[in-house]
Amino acid sequence: MITNTELEYKGDLYPSKIVSFEHDSDSISFYTNKSVILKVTVLRDSLIRFRFTTKGYFSKDFSYAIDKGHSHGYNFLEVTEEDDYYQIQTSKVKCKIQKADMRLCIYDLEENIILEDELGFHWEESYEYGGNIVKMSKASKEGECFYGLGDKATQLNLKGKRLENFATDQYAYQKDQEPLYKVVPFYIGLRNKKSYGIFFDNTFRTYFDFCHERRNVTSFWAEGGEMNYYFIYGPQMEDVVTTYTHLTGKPELPPLWALGYHQCKWSYYPESNLKEVAAKFRELKIPCDALYLDIDYMEGFRCFTWNKEYFPDPKRMVTELAEDGFKTVVIIDPGIKIDKGYSIYKEALEKDYFCKRADGPYMKGKVWPGECNFPDYTNPEVREWWAGLFKELISDIGVKGVWNDMNEPAVMEVPNKTFPMDVRHDYDGNPCSHRKAHNIYGTQMARATYHGVKRFAYPKRPFVITRSAYAGAQRYTSSWTGDNVATWEHLWIANIQVQRLSISGMGFTGSDIGGFAEQPSGELYARWIQLGVFHPFCRTHSSGDHGDQEPWAFDEEVIDITRKFVNLRYQLLPYLYTMFWQYIEKGIPMLKPLVYFDQDDIQTHYRNDEFIFGNQILVCPILEPNSLGRRMYIPRGEWYNYWTNEAVKGGKEIWVDTKFDEIPIFIKAGAIIPKYPVQQYVGELEFEELTLDLYYKHGQEKSEVYEDAQDGYDYKKGRYSFLSFKTTGKENELFIQLHKDGKFDTNYSKYKINLIGLPFKIQTIEIDNVEVAFDKNTLENENYLLVNKDFNALHFMGE
Structure with missing residues (x-):
């Protein structure tokens, strides 16, 4: 329980005594005699919103981050008044709010503290801007750990760190550099084996301090706006992440090709250069689904134009690439060149769609085309106009995806790298300055782009990628980690960034494989490919300043390693697609x-390198040069070495020998891993059988496989195939139960089941309780069995 102490700290201001409260449905409002109001809203039993104002009333409630379709509703809510505090209780938690000073403490139902205020809410008057800097501080206990915050180039556990959120074009950033391109003001706390989350939904420049300034205090503050945060109770980290992801929204399924391998460079031009790259992929038999065009495809960097010298007939070129399985993705930036002969500029000018300075003129900044004006994507009318501009690119020319860059927004040759803070924005009818709109500018651009691509790609699914993003951007777009560097340190950073983004709601992310700036060695590129194929978004990209970065820019050994691992990704596409389905259906990070996988094991709390890909594949990248092995931690449970099929018991650190063409990969015992045959691009082959790698476990395990037509929207009408496998291993028996759902009929008719780690020789096989004949030689020598896909139960019995 918080004691009532005199609050004096740095001249800040604090709430005073609560004098009254009102309970209205799911909201409880507490009033002080200093015009401070706290509004507590119970959205779910484990999701509570805390909103403070210091002016006696609340401004209009509006957020770009919150998904309007998120589910809410609670099972139990009771508000009681005691002598010293008010108590709000749900079926999961109790919240006690002190009458003397409005500090609060949240408990579980057994009265264990989950989260307690230190100073709690306080504020500082910001005379420069005529508003408040709003602050919150929480007491932190020994052993408490912190995770999340999206795109941060630092260790996974944020304990001891101080971080800044302000979307910034941070070219060639370094480890621990702040701030970066994305703003996700959401963190997960873990104390006493219980997880909770805090989402501080404030789009101003924000800061988080995890026991950096004061040892046992965690604080967060913003340079304006409201103190408005959501508390999420687990107690499992899985529950926290899932609830946050539901709150801020999930994407729709991407087309399957978007999960293939992508190749990009600044820049592929002219057309003959792009065609050479495409031909080389097919010649070397390295699968590839998408090729990207950077800014040089445009006429003088004007968005929605083509350089007719480099690309005389874009539609023909895009069609010819598509015939060989390549989808074309083009870049579109926010800066619109000031040129009255340029139709896009002229139209935006006539319709008054550009951002303005406070004293009236259009905001002008220098980007690639030279002097530019910038659309105000916070205006719904502008977003609708912008979406309509994609007709020619998508409908007429046949481009399949759009890549939004420079949308922090980035401006050249100015110290702050962005707009002046006095620029005005519509903010969906809530007019404000750039101080408030800066962090969501990129997301609103990506949102408008997504709606345009979706409109004109229909009946196919859209693909959009953005560099800058705020919480909730995952509803519209994938993302990557920005302009990284070809160094071993950046390989380490990329591994952590994508894990962190994944548990921060932004699942569809990856890094520029090989590094954007500078030139990787063949060894570094190979090690990056080996990591990158296990990231949801998989793309090589480079600045091109230091030479080429296609796989064939390196020696034969690196080419072979690239092919081997990209082949593995294409084999694992049904597994990856299922991961994505679990992400959009259930909010489970990919x-x-x-620490997410097993928060009760303290050995996981400071691990940075290893991660679980999906639910059942453990990946540990090689992050140092000249390494043919490494120490790694195997989480608790039973695992199989993917390369040797050797069984390993987890819960310990082990040394793993590896080779240049391998990294440590382990499969969870009991798992069924679905695989396609290797294809040079998604949809190239029709195949007769789906391979299922089954790893024996004594006990039970569940696995899932989701499939559909790989593009389009028929899956929303029930035309999908969902397979749920339950394996039960005994000393001399193995059961496989299969439950099927959905109306989609896959084109294969059989399962090829590879049996791995079986501790007995099979004597009898029953399918749906009927004994069947089988080829004993094939089963004993090659350990696989072919069965028709329409079975419900499979039973192997041994001696």
Whole structure:
């Protein structure tokens, strides 16, 4: 329980005594005699919103981050008044709010503290801007750990760190550099084996301090706006992440090709250069689904134009690439060149769609085309106009995806790298300055782009990627980690960034494989490919300043390693697609740091390198040069070495020998891993059988496989195939139960089941309780069995 102490700290201001409260449905409002109001809203039993104002009333409630379709509703809510505090209780938690000073403490139902205020809410008057800097501080206990915050180039556990959120074009950033391109003001706390989350939904420049300034205090503050945060109770980290992801929203399924391998460079031009790259992929038999065009495809960097010298007939070129399985993705930036002969500029000018300075003129900044004006994507009318501009690119020319860059927004040759803070924005009818709109500018651009691509790609699914993002951007777009560097340190950073983004709601992310700036060695590129194929978004990209970065820019050994691992990704596409389905249906992150996988094991709390890909594949990248092995932590449970099929018991650190063409990969015992045959691009082959790698476990395990037509929207009408496998291993028996759902009929007719780690020789096989004949030689020598896909139960019996 918080004691009532005199609050004096740095001249800040604090709430005073609560004098009254009102309970209205799911909201409880507490009033002080200093015009401070706290509004507590119970959205779910484990999801509570805390909103403070210091002016006696609340401004209009509006957020770009919150998904309007998120589910809410609670099972139990009771408000009681005691002598010293008010108590709000749900079926999961109790919240006690002190009458003397409005500080609060949240408990579980057994009265264990989950989260307690230190100073709690306080504020500082900001005379420069005529508003408040709003602050919150929480007491932190020994052993408490912190995770999340999206795109941060630092260790996974944020304990002891101080971080800044302000979307910034941070070219060639370094480890621990702040701030970066994305703003996700959401963190997960873990104390006493219980997880909770805090989402501080404030789009101003924000800061988080995890026991950096004061040892046992965690604080967060913003340079304006409201103190408005959501508390999420687990107690499992999985529950926290899932609830946050539901709150801020999930994407729709991407087309399957978007999960293939992508190749990009600044820049592929002219057309003959792009065609050479495409031909080389097919010649070397390295699968590839998408090729990207950077800014040089445009006429003088004007968005929605083509350089007719480099690309005389874009539609023909895009069609010819598509015939060979390549989808074309083009870049579109926010800066619109000031040129009255340029139709896009002229139209935006006539319709008054550009951002303005406070004293009236259009905001002008220098980007690639030279002097530019910038659309105000916070205006719904502008977003609708912007979406309509994609007709020619998508409908007429046949481009399949759009890549939004420079949308922090980035401006050249100014110290702050962005707009002046006095620029005005519509903010969906809530007019404000750039101080408030800066962090969501990129997301609103990506949102408008997504709606345009979706409109004109229909009946196919859209693909959009953005560099800058705020919480909730995952509803519209994938993302990557920005302009990294070809160094071993950046390989380490990329591994952590994508894990962190994944548990921060942004699942569809990856890094520029090989590094954007500078030139990787063949060894570094190979090690990066080996990591990158296990990231949801998989793309090589480089600045091109230091030479080429296609796989064939390196020696034969690196080419072979690239082919081997890209082949593995294409084999694992049904597994990856299922991961994505679990993400959009259930809010489960596609990559799981070890602490997410097993928060009760204290050994996982500071692990950075290893992660779980999906639910059942453990990946540990090689992050140092000249390494043919490494120490790694195997989480608790039973695992199989993917390369040797050797069984390993987890819960310990081990040394793993590896080779240049391998990294440590382990499969969870009991798992069924679905695989396609290797294809050079998604949809190239029709195949007769789906391979299922089954790893024996004594006990039970569940596995899932989701499939559909790989593009389009028929899956929303029930035309999908969902397979749920339950394996039960005994000393001399193995049961496989299969439950099927959905109306989609896959084109294969059989399962090829590879049996791995079986501790007995099979004597009898029953399918749906009927004994069947089988080829004993094939089963004993090659350990696989072919069965028709329409079975419900499979039973192997041994001696």
